Amino acid sequence: MYNLLMSVDPFAIDWSRAQFALTAIYHWLFxxxxxxxxxxxxxxxxxxxxxxxxxxxxxxxxxQRLFGINFAMGVATGIILEFEFGTNxxxxxxxxxxxxxxxxxxEGIVAFFLESTFVAVMFFGWKKVSPGxxxxxxxxxGVGATLSAWWILVANAWMQYPVGCEFNPDTxxxxxTSFADVAxxxxxxxxxxxxxxxxxIVGAVFVVAVSSWYLIKKRDQRLARExxxxxxxxxxxxxxxxxxxxxxxxxxxxxxxxxxxxxMEALYDGGNGVSxxxxxxxxxxxxxxxxxxxxxxxxxxxxxxxxxxxxHDPQGFVPGVNDILNGYVRPDGTRELSAEEKMEKGRIAIxxxxxxxxxxxANADSSELAGLNDTLQAxxxxxxYGYIKDKAELVPYIPLCFYAFRVMVGLGAYFILLFxxxxxxxxxxxxxxxxxxxxxxxxxxxxxxIASEAGWIVAEMGRQPWAxxxxxPTCAAVSDISAGSxxxxxxxxxxxxxxxxxxxxxxxxxxxxxxxxxxxx
Numbered sequence: 001m002y003n004l005l006m007s008v009d010p011f012a013i014d015w016s017r018a019q020f021a022l023t024a025i026y027h028w029l030f031x032x033x034x035x036x037x038x039x040x041x042x043x044x045x046x047x048x049x050x051x052x053x054x055x056x057x058x059x060x061x062x063x064q065r066l067f068g069i070n071f072a073m074g075v076a077t078g079i080i081l082e083f084e085f086g087t088n089x090x091x092x093x094x095x096x097x098x099x100x101x102x103x104x105x106x107e108g109i110v111a112f113f114l115e116s117t118f119v120a121v122m123f124f125g126w127k128k129v130s131p132g133x134x135x136x137x138x139x140x141x142g143v144g145a146t147l148s149a150w151w152i153l154v155a156n157a158w159m160q161y162p163v164g165c166e167f168n169p170d171t172x173x174x175x176x177t178s179f180a181d182v183a184x185x186x187x188x189x190x191x192x193x194x195x196x197x198x199x200x201i202v203g204a205v206f207v208v209a210v211s212s213w214y215l216i217k218k219r220d221q222r223l224a225r226e227x228x229x230x231x232x233x234x235x236x237x238x239x240x241x242x243x244x245x246x247x248x249x250x251x252x253x254x255x256x257x258x259x260x261x262x263x264m265e266a267l268y269d270g271g272n273g274v275s276x277x278x279x280x281x282x283x284x285x286x287x288x289x290x291x292x293x294x295x296x297x298x299x300x301x302x303x304x305x306x307x308x309x310x311x312h313d314p315q316g317f318v319p320g321v322n323d324i325l326n327g328y329v330r331p332d333g334t335r336e337l338s339a340e341e342k343m344e345k346g347r348i349a350i351x352x353x354x355x356x357x358x359x360x361x362a363n364a365d366s367s368e369l370a371g372l373n374d375t376l377q378a379x380x381x382x383x384x385y386g387y388i389k390d391k392a393e394l395v396p397y398i399p400l401c402f403y404a405f406r407v408m409v410g411l412g413a414y415f416i417l418l419f420x421x422x423x424x425x426x427x428x429x430x431x432x433x434x435x436x437x438x439x440x441x442x443x444x445x446x447x448x449x450i451a452s453e454a455g456w457i458v459a460e461m462g463r464q465p466w467a468x469x470x471x472x473p474t475c476a477a478v479s480d481i482s483a484g485s486x487x488x489x490x491x492x493x494x495x496x497x498x499x500x501x502x503x504x505x506x507x508x509x510x511x512x513x514x515x516x517x518x519x520x521x
Contacts, residue, residue, distance in 0.1 A: 011483035013475050016088040019490045023081045024460075025453060026497040030074030030504070032452050035149060035196055036203015036238075037067040038142030042135075043230055049135045054519045059223055061126075062516035063207070064138070066508060068123060071145075073504045077497060088486060092467050092477035099165050099176045100155050103183065107151035115144025149199075150192050157188035159468050160459070161256045167380050169356050169373055174471070187252050191459075194245035197238050198452060201415055204235025205448035208422065210512055212441030215432055220515050228441075229426055236419035242412060247309065253462075254310035254318065257469060259394065260462030262321045263401040265306055266296050270320035270328070276305025277402075284399045290321045321398075325391050337382075339391035342470075346386025349379035384471045393473075396464045404457040411451035418444060 041063040048056035082104060085093050093100070121129060121137035129137070158164075164181030165174045176182060208231045214224035254261050261267075266282050267274065268290040280296035282288060288296065307316040317331050327338030337345075356372040388394060422441065425431040431438070463469060467477035 009481075009483050010475075012481055012486055013478045015483050015486035015490060016478050016481075017474060019088060019486055019493060020081075020084055021460075022490060022493060022497070023077065023084060024456070026501065027074065027077040027081050028453060028456060029449060029501060030070055030077060031149070032199035032202035032449075033070045033206055034067065034074050034145055035142075035199035036201070036206065037063060037070065038145050038203075039200060040203055040207055040230060040234060041067055042139045042142050043234070044227075045135050045138050049131055055222070057126075058516050058518050059227060060138075062223070063227070064122060065511055066210075068119070069504060069507050069511065071119065073500055076500060080493070088479050088481070089467070089477050090479040092472060094173065095472055095477070096162075096165075096174045096468060098173055099158060099162075099182060102176065102179065103151040103154040103158075107148050111144055111147035111151060113144075115141050115148065118144060146196060149196055153192045153195055154183055154185070154188045156459075157185055157191045158182055159466075160191070160463060161185060161187040161252075162468050162471055167377070167383070169353055169376055170360070172353070172357075187256065190245060190249045190252050194242060194249050195455075197242045197245055198455060200238035201235055201242060201412075202448045202452055204231045204238060204419070205415065205444055207231030208235065208419075208441045209445040212438040213512070214515075216435065216438050216442070218432075221432075223516055225426065225431075228422065228431075232419045232422040232426065235415065236423060239412060239416045239419060243416070246409075246412070250309050251312065257463065258319050259321065259324050260396065260401070260458075261310060262319065262324060263396040263398045263462050264405040264458060266398050266402045267306070267318065267320040268295065268322055269293050270318045270323045272307065272317050273304050273315045274306040274310075274318045275301030275303050276309060278302055280402075282399050282402050284403060286399070287395070288398055290395065290398070293322060321395055325394065339385070339388075339394055342382045342385040343388050343391070345379045345382040346384060346388070348386075349376055349383040350386040352376045352379065381470060384466065384468070384473050384476070387473050387476045388465070393465050396462050401458055401462045404454040404461070408451050408454040408458060411447055411454075415444075415448070415451075 041060055044056060044063060045060040047053075048060055085100075118137040118140040121134065122141050125134055125137060162174075163185050164176060164178040166177045167173075168175050182188075207227050211224040211228035211231065214220045215228075250261070262270070265277050266280055266288065267277075268288075277296075278300045280299040282296045304314040306318050308314055310316060310318050319328050319336075324336070325339045327341065328336050330336060352372055352375045356369060356376060359372065360369055418440070421437065422431070425434060425437065465473045465475070467474045
């Protein structure tokens with residue numbers, strides 16, 4: 001681990017990152033719809049259970065059919081994603097496998113089996129089990145899918161904020177010291193709620209889009225109206241909750257990943273009472289000259305907005321890129337080390353680890369080993385900085401983070417307005433008179449996916465260069481494999497996932513055109 005960078009092909013790093021990004025992006029096209037439709041179909045079957053009206057049974061079956069198509073595709077891409085940790089990121093898996101593997105194992109053993117068991121009852125048990133048991137199976141399918149997301153997001157949150165672990169120099173591995181700290185990290189809890197609730201928005205927009213199409217075509221109008229009511233109300237609640245949980249997440253990010261927040265805002269020099277950028281002309285094609293200070297051209301800010309967002313205090317201190325690189329004093333009086341100081345401590349940690357391993361192999365005195373271990377543990381929080389050659393590597397690509405954040409937030413506000421208008425028209429007007437709004441409902445579906453993917457771009461690109469925040473940079477996490485082999489599998493996966501996506505869209509469109517199968521009265 002400590003001499004890893006001597007042998008890794010730098011092009012293998014880029015191709016491995018590209019391949020993982022490709023897999024994750026495609027996988028996330030399926031997951032949010034699964035999580036969102038799970039709640040929608042549960043609500044619709046609950047309506048059937050309470051009213052005994054066979055109409056609601058037909059509605060529930062229709063949306064369950066669409067859920068099943070998407071669910072199957074999501075499973076296929078998710079399995080490949082997890083295998084890539086072993087093939088492309090073996091150093092990462094070795095370094096933190098004892099911690100990172102635990103939530104993924106629980107996800108596979110408990111959550112996945114829960115949802116896969118009850119999804120069979122949901123699809124094939126309508127005439128074989130009681131209505132109450134079938135309703136429970138439908139909800140438990142959604143619970144299983146959500147629990148799967150929980151454990152995966154716990155693993156991802158730990159990469160953003162590593163807690164509950166201790167480095168063992170004898171095994172050169174980080175080992176878990178507290179499962180509760182890992183599983184119930186405040187960062188993980190906020191990430192889970194924000195991610196899952198944002199996925200509900202995708203499900204709600206999907207229901208509104210399909211319902212809008214039926215109303216445009218003047219077919220299955222009762223199903224379309226009732227589904228649209230449920231989708232719009234559910235979507236509005238989810239959108240408001242997503243804004244709330246996003247605010248909580250911003251506070252956590254400002255504390256444990258200040259560089260990510262600075263990149264999201266293109267904030268070069270921080271301070272107290274910092275405004276929130278509403279607009280700025282950040283060049284999307286190159287990293288800005290943040291070292292020169294100042295602010296992006298044509299910037300329009302909302303007074304005190306960023307301080308309120310990050311600290312819930314209008315005069316709260318928010319560090320900028322240069323503050324983080326050069327060191328600064330926190331509001332509590334403690335000093336944050338500069339990038340150079342962290343890099344020096346990281347090199348001390350790496351060299352001490354090498355020395356410890358050498359002396360242990362030579363059967364050195366236990367007191368000498370204890371002293372080396374004390375030095376190692378004192379510098380271990382900065383271990384990853386030892387692999388950084390230039391402090392500029394610590395700055396994420398600002399334009400991508402800046403614009404992705406604004407796409408996510410802007411579309412979130414748009415969905416709040418869209419759902420509110422649809423609800424008003426459904427209950428106070430004849431929505432079919434507003435054909436442009438129905439078309440807007442259809443065309444909003446890709447926007448929901450764009451917003452969802454933009455959120456992940458902010459989360460993951462804003463974390464760069466870290467595979468694990470402060471502990472392991474991406475360049476040290478990759479497997480020692482040839483760039484050519486990764487490039488070949490990249491294009492194989494690109495073709496495979498594109499085909500899967502095209503197949504799903506084709507099947508979904510055919511099922512939507514076919515429409516619900518109504519039970520004869």
